[in-house]
Amino acid sequence: MRQILLILACLIMLPWYSWGQVRVLSENTNFTGKIGTTQRKSLIIQNESSQAKEYALRSLKGNVGSSQNLKVCLGDKCFDPKRELGKIKFTLGPGEIYTDLYLELDLGISEVRGSFDLQFIQGTNSRDMFTIEAVYDVYAPNASDTMHKDISLGEIYPNPSNRIAQIDYEYKNPNATAKIVVNSFIGNPIAEYQLDPLQKSLAINVANLNPGIYFYTLFVDNKNIVTKKLVVKK
Incomplete structure (x- = not known):
């Protein structure tokens, strides 16, 4: 019994670490529009932990068409996630709600539907991460426009x-x-x-x-x- 109490006391005295306490507050990211148009969507991220954390884009998964151009924007600076993966990073203060993250998608030159995911990770800690899921639907202009x-x-x-x-x-x-x-x-x-x-x-x-x-x-x-x-x- 004494050993169990000693272990519990040691655990209480250890620094507290939280995993996966970043929440995506914005609704599902959905790009729907005509061929040749560009859309920009705002994302809202909240750090629900009591620690400051830096997150970087780890990967882009899914299908972004060859005629489409995706940019990840941090405030006024925009980056190509295929070529500038290491530059896309930001820091969240304890409890901070971050509103300067945007996705900008050129919808391309053909009718197509698809989806892609952006995975952000804190340092090398694969347990502390969050994912932005996005879908797109590109259609041709209607004759009745x-x-x-x-x-x-x-x-x-x-x-x-x-x-x-x-x-x-x-x-x-x-x-x-x-x-x-x-x-x-x-x-x-x-x-x-x-x-x-x-x-x-x-x-x-x-x-x-x-x-x-x-x-x-x-x-x-x-x-x-x-x-x-x-x-x-x-």
Whole structure:
């Protein structure tokens, strides 16, 4: 009994080490877009331990197409994980939430679906690591996309939707003013969204809308350009 108590006392006096106490707070990383476009996703990482830790990218696994270009960005500095693996590292303070990690993906020149994983590790300790999982879906532009002299607008997707519906767009004239107006089936206004020339997509939260048919209209410089249908389901 005395030996057991002695062992327990020694364990209590040893420095405390934690394994795998970094959590990825951001949602699943999903790149969905048209051929030839580029998307940037923000990642949020939290160090849940009481120690400062430095993590480095250990490996890139999965399939990134030959026409696609993946970059891992730490703040304003971006790196090619295939060629600059050793340069991608950052330090997390105790309890720190890190928000300067981004993935940027050029979607390439062909329709394709795939996935890849980025594995980060603390030093040489293979037990203290975390993984970023990402999927991508590249599709060709629809013939029904709206082409205007000042802006091009894609079809809303997914449609029907029960959570988030997204519209991809691209400004040709950054001085133009464009907006999306959502109306109910009988024409009552539901929401209005100004389109930002510096962005490429608009996310519309439909989770709080009743199931049914809605319409969204593109206005450019206050002129009605096109109206299309959005179906909300539960």
